[in-house]
């Protein structure tokens with residue numbers, strides 16, 4: 001691996017623990033104003049210092065994020081359809097030049113395995129990796145967003161492996177039973193998305209299960225920013241991911257922050 005690629009990757013997944021807490025706040029790119037992110041600047045500013053990396057669109061970056069932050073950025077570079085359309089109709093919307101201009105440590109896009117336009121999204125991933133490798137830019141591939149595919153280890157394992165084979169350097173997917181099988185079949189680090197808002201203890205349990213099954217961390221959104229204590233929740237998730245805290249210990253961190 002080239003120095004630049006390795007260096008950027010280690011900003012996203014710090015070598016100290018080999019794990020990461022990415023904060024996903026890109027939801028508006030297809031959902032519009034999302035619960036918990038309506039006033040995005042107010043919502044994310046207190047969370048940024050607790051994240052290892054911010055997963056974000058260029059529009060939010062320019063308008064709502066202080067450029068003096070030292071949290072690394074991973075830029076969502078795909079888009080096209082809204083939540084009202086066919087989600088798999090995505091294309092690349094943000095150039096590599098723009099990612100470099102914004103000082104991104106990585107770029108991310110979705111692939112839609114099993115959906116109407118799976119072939120186009122997978123080919124788009126290949127093209128993005130080709131370009132990203134030229135500049136030493138890691139690519140995060142996001143799998144299994146959208147239509148309710150059976151989110152089991154067989155489906156998610158297939159989607160993650162395809163993403164890695166096409167050249168993704170990190171894969172983001174959902175947690176499922178037998179998650180170790182998904183990890184086993186994927187030669188690059190996997191981070192989990194949180195998915196729909198769960199009660200806090202359940203979200204922390206899911207985080208612990210994923211880490212124990214071999215995940216390299218989380219790229220979590222709604223279970224943090226829709227919590228009644230977003231800062232408490234990100235600190236609790238961090239404790240599990242980086243310190244091996246138990247769910248009870250992490251829940252205590254969340255509860256005291258809430259008080």
Ligand code: 5RP
Nearest residue numbers: 024145193194195220221222
């Ligand atoms: C949407 C995304 C989100 O970043 C991802 O789903 C993580 O957010 P959440 O934890 O809310 O699921 O990639 O396409």
